Amino acid sequence: MTSPHLHINGIRKTFGDVVATDHVELEIGEGEFMTFLGPSGSGKSTTLYILAGFQDPTAGDIRLRGKSILQTPSHKRNIGMVFQRYTLFPHLSVGENVAFPLRVRRAPQAEIAAKVKRALSLVRLDGFEDRMPANMSGGQQQRVALARALVYDPPVLLMDEPLSALDKKLREEIQYEIRRIHQQTGVTILYVTHDQEEALRLSDRIAVFNRGRIEQVGTGPELYASPATHFVADFIGDSAFLTGELAEVKDGRATLRFTDGTVLADVPMHGVGAQGGKAELMLRPERIDLSDTVGPPGASLPVTVEDVTFLGNNSAVTARTGWGEPLYIRLNFGHPMMASVSRGDKLHVRWQPQDAHVFTKE
């Protein structure tokens, strides 16, 4: 087997008693756009800083093209990085900022001029060479930072929440630019964000971080369709969780019993759970249907409608199960139930077997 372009191999980092990252294991292919997605404090930045060489891991290794880079000092790693904060050199013009990496590499003047021009053109800032950073907007500054990080063709580009200081509209605009630049240059990107929409929009694959560990790695659709943990299911997309007891566990499938005696048989299960343990059934509002007839066993539950809100292209329905837990259903415009459903209706929710997931609960 050929070695991956970048291999993050069992990285662990502790600060005193705080475990910032643990068992972070990831293989990234050449040209891949990989995003670290997770809430604040989940160890995403720490992992990037270890890659950049600003921090040493407590354990584990980082291999780039098969070779460990941990002994290489930051300035010799040749890695590119765009930071969360604005980091343009305030005393240098835009052109000189982008030229800086080439100047410290003692590149010939003609090559510098050509590459700076090309890099600025890549981020659509042609002709901005003589501007000073202080006279540019935040979005423009981050684009210059991107040009500066790409001008020396790094094997990996790290981006640590580069758009978090920008407003939503500008953020979407630059996300689109980043995507285009990735496609145009083929550079391998490691991107950090806490925004699931941003992650889904940009990435080839997403690594979901939680409390210093990677919970799941996969493409956006994979994470949405088959979340491996409660955390991933909760973080990506909308979801409701119904708590019950494991009545039976067999071959990765479970039978759940809820407090009012309702039983759901044969639901796919994640994690290890013993009979009698607690478990949660996850259902997504847009993946369940409302009907006046009962569905197949294991893929249907009786509910009482509590509230209906019309939202234009869909209606949000809040219903309650027989044992009192809330469940949310989204009915698209044109759904046969949409006109008739009203408060107090006793109906059934139904779903495709692959859309329900059971997670064991400690």
Add this chain to the structure above:
Amino acid sequence: MLMNFDKLGAWRWILSGICALMALFLLLPILFIVALSFGNSRWLIFPPPGWTLKWYGELFADPRWLQAAFTSAKIAVIVMVLSVAIGLMASLALVRGRFRGREVLRGFFLTPMVLPVVIIAVALYAAFLRLGLNGTLVGFVIAHLIVALPFSIITISGALETFDPSIEDAAILCGASPWEARFRVTLPAISHGLFSAAIFSFLISWDEVVLAIFMASPTLQTLPVKVWTTLRQDLTPVIAAASTLLVLLTVVLMIAAALIRKGKSR
């Protein structure tokens, strides 16, 4: 804002008047000296009966005055260089360092600012007596450095605090070694702080008289000391001329410092 100046009505004029009077009160002695330096009366009569440049002629003809001015400038330049260099290193430690006793150290560096200068002078005089540094250039430089350093540390720390260390990290990832990053990025980015520190350090040494009187010897004295000793022997308008030149350099450098600050905030 607690008070809006534009909405004060009549109070506005009263406040402006008070400010103008204060400024006049502070400036008057200086304007007085400047006028006297151009006056043709030997007895420092005000207003002068006529005008002349004679006293400036005498000043520049007297090697002792020139010697004192040269000594002053030499000490001030050495103090300036050392104060900025040491101030930079101290500021890096105080702003970037994460060690126990950092705040105590900061306080320690700044004590000369609040200690009466005459106490520092007496203490140094006693210490230098043992070391044989009184009346030497080294003694002068150390004494002035002690009072200049706090200002240097305050201005450089201030500039360093507004400089995001991530910018230095960015330079390092761009391929600059840590030292290269500091020299090519951090130092230029805080240059306004370094220049201000340099100007203030120079001025503190250039104007300083208390420590200088203690450190001076008959063969080594600074301009303010020369003014002071001459004053005690002979009340000549040459003193006014010397003082005017002293003030002139101070004013020029203060304006330079103000321009640097304005250039930064622009």
